[in-house]
Amino acid sequence: MTAADLRPVHLKCEHRVDPLGIDERSPRLSWALASEKRAEVQSAYRVLVAGGEEDLAAETNLLWDSGRIKSGRSLGVEYGGEALRSGARCVWNVRVWDGEGGASSPSEPAVFEMGLLERSGWEGGWISAGEGPAGDMEPPTGDEYDALGNGLAPSPYLRREFGLEKSVRRARLYATARGLYEISINGARVGDDVLAPGWTDYRKRIQYQTYDVTDLLREGPNALGAILGDGWYAGFVGFDPKRAGAHYGTRPQLLAQLDVEYEDGATESVATDGSWRSSTGPILFSDLLAGESYDARKEMPGWNEPGFEDAGWHGVGVEPLGDVPLVAQPDEGVRATEEVAAQAVAEPEGGVHVFDMGQNMVGWARLKVRGEAGTAVRMRFAEALNPDGTIYTENLRSARQTDTYVLKGEDEEVYEPRFTSHGFHYVEVTGYPGEPPLDAVVGRVVHSATPPSGSFECSSPMVNRLQSNIVWGQRGNFLSIPTDCPQRDERLGWTGDAQIFVRTASLNMDVAAFFAKWMDDVEDAQSPDGAFTDVVPLLEGSGLINLSRGAPAWGDAGIIVPWTIYKTYGDTRIVRKHYDAMTRWMSYLHEANPDLLRRNKLGNNYGDWLSPEGDATPKDLLATAYWAHDAKLVAEMSRAIGREGAGYESLFENIKDAFNRAYVTPDGRVGADTQTGYVVALHMGLLPEELRAKAAGHLVRAIEAKDWHLSTGFVGVGYLCPVLTEAGYPDVAYRLLNNETYPSWGYTIKNGATTIWERWDGWTEENGFQSPNMNSFNHYSLGSVGEWLYRYVAGLDMDPETAGYGRIVIRPRPGGGLAHARAEYDSVRGRIASAWSVEGDRFELGIDIPPNTTATVYVPAEGGAGISEGGKPVERAEGVKVLKMEEKQGVLAVGSGRYEFVGRVAR
Known part of the structure; x- marks a missing residue:
């Protein structure tokens, strides 16, 4: 038997590394693969599970031996050994065979342990x-x-x-x-x-x-x-x-x-x-x-x-x-993951010291102080400052966000709270004995410890700041559940926010276990007649109206979130587990809307929430579009788990027909001629093919009518740039990205944002702060543009016909004045990277493709110019197949490995 260069790495059980205390009786085991060679594939695997390291190494007293399984599968392999008891500690490894039959050494051992099963x-x-x-x-x-x-x-x-x-x-x-x-x-x-x-x-x-x-x-x-x-x-x-x-x-x-x-x-x-x-x-x-x-x-x-x-x-x-x-x-639970030092301290009033942490964050502050016994030091937390330098707290509503520490009067005393959390950029300290040093306050960053999985950076400092803001917003709002804000008296798991952001979230961090937990919460909250709710977990008696009836784009999270987790991680168990809940939701919608237009007001309907245009996009248009989208996704998930999906495919086509009759004109105008109306119609595949280009043109005209600014709220913002790019208008998408005047991401950054704001006008030069009734400076919904940065700017994407990145697409869209962009992503199959740069008309693209996957790569080749890889014409490059050469690009097929392409772009 020949030795393989291919080797299994990054072993996980139930999406986690060495989990302690699980209650899945047939836990799923997964691994990634590593190799220095190109075009490596796995042809077989063997999993061994034992009760201890010695037995595993000796291959004796095994709990399970899968035997040599001829398969390229490396995700979600279900344990198939003897029944596991409470507290059982299981040590496992995997050996793989490459495409030529060569065997790897066994992987390093990994561990999982059962909890109390009975x-x-x-x-x-x-x-x-x-x-x-x-x-x-x-x-x-x-x-x-x-x-x-x-x-x-x-x-x-x-x-x-x-x-x-x-x-x-x-x-x-x-x-x-x-x-x-x-x-x-x-x-x-x-x-x-x-x-x-x-x-x-x-x-x-x-x-x-x-x-x-x-x-x-x-x-x-x-x-x-x-x-x-x-x-x-x-x-x-x-x-x-x-x-x-x-x-x-x-x-x-x-x-x-x-x-x-x-x-x-x-x-x-x-x-x-x-x-x-x-x-x-x-x-x-x-x-x-x-x-x-x-x-x-x-x-x-x-x-x-x-x-x-x-x-x-x-x-x-x-x-x-x-x-x-x-x-x-x-999931991984909530932890304090980082410390942030204060950047400056000011004294806007006598005895009132305000620490600037340099970053809006979530968690608490650690206080260091010396003084007499009985001295009370108070810390108040805020996201912004008033013009006079005092902290702005009106947007907290009734949340006090105040910690008080009474000294015992010993030497240096250190305090941090246990059972609270705050959203803050600034810490106001009063009662401090003497002048507090800058290190008297240290920020402790607290969030669900979802492991980082992706990174994006480019040549634009503003866009890099935007990516940082997106990640910080995700960290601050993923705290046991996906919350809507971390500072005011709300902090609820709004389902619309979650579904809008879930794809971006999955690129920044490994959220498979996090959303598996939350989907259990979603099903717990589902009403007896099938409605997914607006907030999860559900708080009865909270003053929220009709929360047993899921609003359009909010209740639909019960479909979109499990679909996204399935697509991103190849996880079909989340689909099987919640399939009945999803079908109950679909029946609930159909029974209420037999004419296939989602017009019946079953509860709340927020429309394109916080759009600068208000309610310009018809709410029933958005609702119907989301219902059609649900049908398409349930059809796909049905096929993925071997269920009959034809009924949902037919439902999608029938809703699509009803949508076109009700909202689309013969010249491709949609609804009230709003950006969001066009975006959802195009993104969700609701228009006839012959009208798509016309509708995209109308979308661009609607953007031009706003002086080349976006007017989308929560619902439309994440799809806007991808739709423009797919329709052939990447220049318009980049123009929206680069804007620094209101409304835009750049405007918030120019005005000090270090996280994503809840609303485009959270603060404006003309009006100052928006209404304190609803004005969070740490939300994540409008950060859903992060998906576009990874998938289109850097070009790191997945073939839509596959799941779990089995087939990868690398297709960067250079533009917007960017000289370079790079994204890396630790997929369930291994690290993927796409890095491009432009100098003159020379375009360089470096990519990493993990073993056991393939990729379709698009390299600009303006004017039919040739493409090279590793200094050779691409036709002679190892592991590269030319699928077609077009006027402006070459389309290539590659296996795993590291590749360096050179092409040409228009000057």
């Missing part, structure tokens, strides 16, 4: 703080207590001591909360998750986390400690904020279980039960919207270590486990 595996119950005050701690009063006009209670502190009399081989901690929790063992914090367990509809599903805590335990006495926060469960959530059970529950509770395996094979569990003790401590209150108040004088040194005197503590309330499903967290 409800009977949970031994304890939900515990909460006992009744009455503890020790000398008194509840907060006055302004601190009455945040948002409602009472906020101190955070409960919970503890339990236990003994271990033998040496520990292995220990796992399973933990969750109704609310938020932070847990420790022997004084050491467990894990790096924050705001755990994340947001779900706690009435339908609660996530738990799994931690390897073997190294934290010791023979003899040990102690478990936990602190709880109200979080989404019992705190203020959404606009028209309520608490005290208005949404989910009235007080936070903990559920935890420590499973210990001794070296001699014996096992023991420590669970949340009536033996725990409770108190309150230095956290006077902690709320996602209000912020946190912390009195360091109330700290209890050693409270979470063995031997602490807890006679003044109280018992706990205990509730049964209940019937709500407990599920293993399927």
Whole structure:
């Protein structure tokens, strides 16, 4: 057997690297491939799974041996071995064979571990703080207590001591909360998750986390400690904020279980039960919207270590486990991923210091301070400044975004909150003893830890800033769910925002697991008659109108998001899992609109939200277009999972006919002659072929009528530049990209944007700030142009007839005055890169194509000029096939590898 250069790398289970605690009983295994050779393919694979590294290396006592499978498949290979039990640790590797039959060495081992698969595996119950005050701690009063006009209670502190009399081989901690929790063992914090367990509809599903805590335990006495926060469960959530059970529950509770395996094979569990003790401590209150108040004088040194005197503590309330499903967290969770140093500090008023972080972000600030005991330092967080240099907070509405720290009076003190988050560019500090140094405040960036997967850069500093703004907006708004804003009293999972941005999101970061989690939330919120909702998770009693009826372009997220995840990651399980929910949605729409025009107002209809033209685009036109789009996507997903899709193909054609009769004129004019009307008609394939060019011309005329500016809102903005480019007007798309006058991306950047604004006119030179009723400076919807930067400017794309980047398209569209552009993307099959530059009429294109894929490459060849690769005529280049040579470009087919092409563009 010959050795292969081809080798498997980047092993994943359920879209994640070495996940700890999963509850998929047939977990899916995937890998990418690497090779220094061109045109490498996988012809076969063999997966081995064992209970430990030694057994895997020796290929003995295997849980599963797939055998040698003749297949090029490397995505979503389902485990097919013996049934996996709760807590089972599985070590696996894969060997592959190349196209000539050469075998690789086994990959480096990867790991996945099962969580608690049976409800009977949970031994304890939900515990909460006992009744009455503890020790000398008194509840907060006055302004601190009455945040948002409602009472906020101190955070409960919970503890339990236990003994271990033998040496520990292995220990796992399973933990969750109704609310938020932070847990420790022997004084050491467990894990790096924050705001755990994340947001779900706690009435339908609660996530738990799994931690390897073997190294934290010791023979003899040990102690478990936990602190709880109200979080989404019992705190203020959404606009028209309520608490005290208005949404989910009235007080936070903990559920935890420590499973210990001794070296001699014996096992023991420590669970949340009536033996725990409770108190309150230095956290006077902690709320996602209000912020946190912390009195360091109330700290209890050693409270979470063995031997602490807890006679003044109280018992706990205990509730049964209940019937709500407990599920293993399927994504990466929320973490603090970066620190940002303050760039400047000013004093607009006496004793008021404003720190400029240089970047709008989400998370909190770490405070460093020295002073006398009892000194209260207050931090308020804001995205913008008033003209006088004070912080602008009107757009926060009722969200206070305020953290208060009371010093204990020791040497240097360091504080950061636990159970809150803020959206901010500026931190106002008052009460600081003396003059605060620049490093008194450090920003802590917090978001769902979706791994970075892509990057884009070009020769335009403004466009690079736009890409940075898009990524920062994604980081700030992907916090357990895809939220709509991170600062004001809302922070809801608006479905329209998510579907508009999901493709851009998937290029910037690996969001497969993140959206798999959120699609479970989407189905949890679906109404009994099939409607997907406007916000997910659903908050009943939140003051939002008709949220059981999904609005056009919002409810359609229930189709568009799983389709995008399927296309991007080759994930058919998300389609199978939610297929029935999708078909219920389609039936719901059809029953309400038998004439195939989506005119029945089933709930909200936001139209092209926040378009500078207002409601100029007919709402029923947009609604009908989205319904047709849904039908097309469901038809494709049906075929992908072996279901009958012909009915949905027919539905698409019938809606298309109805759309044309109702909204399209014989000369290709659409609806009210708006940019967004043309964009959705063209993007969603709703026009007859003979009218597409005419409609595109009308679109360009509509842009010219706005002095070559866009007028699209949330719905149209992401499709605008791709539609123009596909229709042969890349110069118009670039003109919109490069604009720096209102409305444009460049205008926001010129006026200080470091994230994407909610609205084009969030601040204008003529009018200042928009209405504080709705004016977020950290949204992501209008950043959906990021997809165009990757797919069209850099030219890194996927064949629309495939999924998971099995067939790649490299087709850059140089223009807009750019001298170069580059994108890299870590696809599920490996890294793809496209980098081009122009000097004079010389066009250079370097690409990387991962093994086991093919690519169609378009190289400019103006005037029929020849193309070279690696210094040779392309006809003689290894691994390159010329498909056709046209007047302005060559179309090439390549296998995997690194290629360097040279062509010609018009001067």
